Amino acid sequence: xxxxxxxxMLTLLIHGVFMDDMAELVAAIREDxxxxxxxxxxxxxxxxxxxxxxxxxxxxxxxSMVGQSEREELLVEFVKRELMDIIIEADEDGDGLMSHxxxxxxxxxxxxxxxLETVGVDPVGLIDYADTIFAxxxxxxxxxx
Numbered sequence: 001x002x003x004x005x006x007x008x009m010l011t012l013l014i015h016g017v018f019m020d021d022m023a024e025l026v027a028a029i030r031e032d033x034x035x036x037x038x039x040x041x042x043x044x045x046x047x048x049x050x051x052x053x054x055x056x057x058x059x060x061x062x063x064s065m066v067g068q069s070e071r072e073e074l075l076v077e078f079v080k081r082e083l084m085d086i087i088i089e090a091d092e093d094g095d096g097l098m099s100h101x102x103x104x105x106x107x108x109x110x111x112x113x114x115x116l117e118t119v120g121v122d123p124v125g126l127i128d129y130a131d132t133i134f135a136x137x138x139x140x141x142x143x144x145x
Contacts, residue, residue: 001025016040017047075118082115100134 001015002008015025022044030037086109090102098106104127106112113123 001028012043016044017051019044019048079115079119082111086112086115100130103130103134 001011011025014020015022026037026040029040086106087098090106090109090112091098092102093099107116107123107127107130116123116126
């Protein structure tokens with residue numbers, strides 16, 4: 001099992017790290033040398049702890065990513081509900097369409113600004129693009145979107 005360096009490395013990998021049929025090897029090492037037995041046990045413990053820590057690290061990363069994803073989904077859903085309430089409230093004619101004036105009114109309201117800033121939308125930049133958003137095919141500013 002330990003006659004050459006490559007064979008020793010393979011034995012340590014298969015039996016020490018992956019723990020495949022380890023009882024037979026441990027008995028053989030214990031019969032040969034107490035020092036080798038102690039060294040092998042320390043190697044197995046260190047390898048096991050290292051693998052366990054790697055798996056825990058991967059598990060923590062996955063849990064962190066899932067938590068972050070769920071927080072983002074909740075934030076988007078909250079802002080969507082808040083913006084829908086603001087849009088419905090700003091829809092003066094009740095036609096379900098947003099006019100240029102209604103859009104600007106939303107951007108001027110503190111609730112609308114807060115909801116947009118929560119998801120990282122720049123309200124000032126959005127005001128700058130309002131004419132483009134409501135532009136008609138002929139280049140004139142349209143009334144509804």
